[in-house]
Amino acid sequence: MHRAAAQQRRVLVGRTVAVTSPQGRFADEAALLDGGTVVAVDAHGKHLFQSWDHELVVHVHLGLFGRYRVQRTVAPTPPRGQVRVRWQTDGATLDLSGPTICALTDAAGVAAVRARLGPDPLRADADPDRFVDRVLTSGAPIGRLLMDQRVIAGVGNVYRAEVLHLAGIDPMRAGRTLDRASVEGLWDLLVELMRVGVRRGRIVTAGHVDPTQPANARGVYHRRTCGRCGRAVDRTVLDGRDLYACPNCQR
């Protein structure tokens, strides 16, 4: 989302934008925005906030299936698949499909969403101690805490599995049994990996830490065997999501 926000700043901010909803489910809102100007775009965790003139804000969360597609051409191709919103300027076209959230809100709505989110490793204003202190006082497994957007914003199933594998931490260990230094290390590792992710436009984990690995290499996520030691990876379900861990490397 931080990458999308940066892209939207380049392509939309300061321009007059035509807004439509080819799929129809954002038609009323699109009509309200159509012909207006985008003032700023910001992201916090998996949420993106697109601020318009007249105090309007478009709030987007991609969920599992959502995606943005951008075309930097004067003559865009017709919408591909179900397009919830199309933003069109004289030089570029941005399409949004499949979002979990796409809604019109205002500054108060943005504040309400952000109040529910933990610190985001990609934000300059993030307070890592809020994450660290929360983990160190929680009896919940670290594998759950990392997926809890109130504890830390932006981490999903891939980063959860990979960062715990790189740190050598068992996902089922309660947060309060970890050292402060280990939890600070998790935060720092997430900052590093997620920044690379924004730059590259994809999740890079094992491929970042070990340059001999291909960029798309994973240590445990969706793997049958551990990328480091070769042992069989434990695949279990935690809170309805697949959880991967190496029983050897993450004791």
Added chain:
DNA sequence: ATACCATGAACAG
């Protein structure tokens, strides 16, 4: 043509 699956999260009970 149909089934299934996935990097997410809200909601009912």
Added chain:
DNA sequence: TGTTCCTGGTATC
């Protein structure tokens, strides 16, 4: 805890 909602790529019939 189970159900529901997004979409589209791939596998299967």
